[in-house]
Amino acid sequence: MQRDLQKHYGGMWELTAGGSALSRETAIECASRELKEExxxxxxxxxxxxxxxxxxxxxxxxxxxxxxxxxKMPSFYKKEKLSATNG
Structure with missing residues (x-):
């Protein structure tokens, strides 16, 4: 995914979905939630x-x-955009 141009490191590419765990949330629960949200x-x-x-x-x-x-192409929670090429 390419970061929104208005964000810190805007325009940079990232291969992750991530964030902080909520109270009492396990690492894998956090990862699953963030993947779905993003x-x-x-x-x-x-x-x-x-x-x-x-x-x-x-x-x-x-x-x-x-x-x-x-x-189908993923939807994006925070207006991130996906750019990729077939090859």
């Missing part, structure tokens, strides 16, 4: 591939993989 994709099969602890900020990053065969 792309419209509903996933029940996220695969955890990495955990990164940043002790200085008391932060845990959990990276998940989701593979999909899209039947």
């Amino acid at each position: 792309t419209g994709i509903i996933s029940n099969d996220l695969i955890e591939i990495k955990r990164i602890v940043h002790e200085g900020y008391q932060t845990l990053y959990v990276v998940y993989l989701h593979r999909t065969d899209l039947k």
Whole structure:
């Protein structure tokens, strides 16, 4: 996805959907919710591939993989736009 031009790092490309966990939300629940909010994709099969602890900020990053065969283009929660090429 390409970030909105009005945002910090506008126009840059990102390959993620992410955000902060809500109270009492597990990492995988957070990842599933953020994926749905930001792309419209509903996933029940996220695969955890990495955990990164940043002790200085008391932060845990959990990276998940989701593979999909899209039947339609995703919708976007925050006016992000998708640009891709077939190749």
